[in-house]
Amino acid sequence: MTEPRLASGGQPAWIVPLPSAHLGTASMAWRDGYHGGMNGATTLRSLAAALLLAGTGLSLPSGAASPPENPPRTTTEGVGWWEIELTARKFLLSAESSLRVEHVSSREAQEKLAEAPAPPAPEPSGPEVDRVTVSSVLPFGRRERVVTWLDTLSGRALQTEKTRTGSKPYWKLQRYHGQTYTEWRAAPADRTEEGGDPRSWDDRRKEVISCAGRVPPGQVITDSYALLYRVAAAHLDQPGRDLVLTLCSHRHLVEVRFRPGRIETEKVSFEESWPGGHRQRRGRIQVRTVLGTARWLTKHAPGTEPETGLMGMRGPLEILIEKGTDLPVEVRGHAPGIGRLVVRLKRVIWRQPPS
Numbered sequence: 521m522t523e524p525r526l527a528s529g530g531q532p533a534w535i536v537p538l539p540s541a542h543l544g545t546a547s548m549a550w551r552d553g554y555h556g557g558m559n560g561a562t563t564l565r566s567l568a569a570a571l572l573l574a575g576t577g578l579s580l581p582s583g584a585a586s587p588p589e590n591p592p593r594t595t596t597e598g599v600g601w602w603e604i605e606l607t608a609r610k611f612l613l614s615a616e617s618s619l620r621v622e623h624v625s626s627r628e629a630q631e632k633l634a635e636a637p638a639p640p641a642p643e644p645s646g647p648e649v650d651r652v653t654v655s656s657v658l659p660f661g662r663r664e665r666v667v668t669w670l671d672t673l674s675g676r677a678l679q680t681e682k683t684r685t686g687s688k689p690y691w692k693l694q695r696y697h698g699q700t701y702t703e704w705r706a707a708p709a710d711r712t713e714e715g716g717d718p719r720s721w722d723d724r725r726k727e728v729i730s731c732a733g734r735v736p737p738g739q740v741i742t743d744s745y746a747l748l749y750r751v752a753a754a755h756l757d758q759p760g761r762d763l764v765l766t767l768c769s770h771r772h773l774v775e776v777r778f779r780p781g782r783i784e785t786e787k788v789s790f791e792e793s794w795p796g797g798h799r800q801r802r803g804r805i806q807v808r809t810v811l812g813t814a815r816w817l818t819k820h821a822p823g824t825e826p827e828t829g830l831m832g833m834r835g836p837l838e839i840l841i842e843k844g845t846d847l848p849v850e851v852r853g854h855a856p857g858i859g860r861l862v863v864r865l866k867r868v869i870w871r872q873p874p875s
Contacts, residue, residue, distance in 0.1 A: 629678070642678065645671050
C-alpha cells in the first residue's frame with residue numbers, strides 16, 4: 521500500500537526537519553490494521569507533559585518569529601492575534617510552547633488534505649479553513665511540530681499532521697471522517713534508523729481508528745491541539761456564551777464545556793508585537809475567568825477522570841481571557857504527577873496594531 525495521497529496528487533510534506541521533502545517512496549509498504557478505539561495520543565503533548573517526563577527546561581528556538589509584513593487576515597469568528605507563546609514553571613522546571621493561527625482558502629487546504637477511504641472524509645464547508653500550528657522544542661534534542669486543519673464554520677477537525685525528531689522520533693497523519701479517522705504513521709524500525717532521513721524509516725503503518733460513543737446532536741469532533749484557539753475564538757470574554765466541544769480521548773468521546781465566569785483584575789507581563797511595532801506590556805488588566813469541565817460520553821469509560829484536552833490537564837480548568845481582545849493570558853489546572861500548574865502568556869503577535 522502506498523503512502524497517503526493529497527488531493528493535489530502529491531504527498532504530505534515532512535515538517536521537521538525536512539520542510540521540502542516528501543514522505544516515503546512507493547517501494548515502502550504500509551501495514552494495514554483496524555482498531556475499534558482511538559489511541560491515547562490525542563491530547564496535546566504539552567507543557568505539563570514536558571515538565572513531568574523530562575525534568576529539565578523546554579524552550580523555543582532562539583529568535584522568536586516576527587510579525588509578517590502582511591499577516592494572514594482574520595475572519596469574523598477568528599481572533600485578532602496571529603501567534604502566542606506560553607510558558608509554565610514548576611519549582612526549578614520550565615517549559616514553553618507556541619500556537620499559531622492562520623486562515624487559508626479552502627482551495628489551498630484541499631490540496632493539503634489526504635485522500636481517505638470510505639466513509640468519505642469531509643471537505644471544508646466554507647471559503648476558509650483554519651490552520652493551527654503548535655511548535656515545541658523538547659529536552660534531549662526532541663522537536664515537535666503539529667499542524668491541524670479545522671473547518672472554519674463548524675470547528676470540525678479535518679486533518680492533523682505531527683512530526684517528532686530526536687528521541688523516539690515518528691511521523692503521523694490523521695485524516696478525519698465522522699467518528700473515525702485514517703492514520704498513517706512512520707517511525708524508525710530500529711535504532712540504526714533514528715538518526716537517518718525520515719524517508720528511510722521502515723516501520724510504517726496504516727490504521728482506521730474509531731472513537732467509541734456517540735457524538736451529541738449538533739456537535740462535531742474537534743482536535744485537542746486547537747482547543748485553546750477554539751476557546752479564544754468563541755468570544756467567551758462575554759457572559760452567557762458557553763462553548764461545548766467534543767474530543768476523543770483514550771478511545772472514548774469526551775465533552776468539554778467552557779463557561780464564562782467572574783471578572784478579575786490580573787497582573788500580567790508579556791511582549792506584544794505587530795507589523796511595524798512592539799512593546800513590553802506590564803500592569804493589571806481586566807480578564808474573564810472561563811471554567812472548563814469535562815465528562816465522558818460513553819457508559820463504559822475509563823475509571824480515570826477525563827482529560828480536558830488542554831496541556832494534559834485533568835479536572836476543572838480555568839482560562840483567563842482579556843476582556844475585549846479574546847487573548848488568553850493564563851491557564852490554571854492540575855496535571856498528573858505535577859499538581860497545580862499555571863501556564864502564562866509570554867508573547868503575542870497581533871495581526872494589526874492593538875488599540
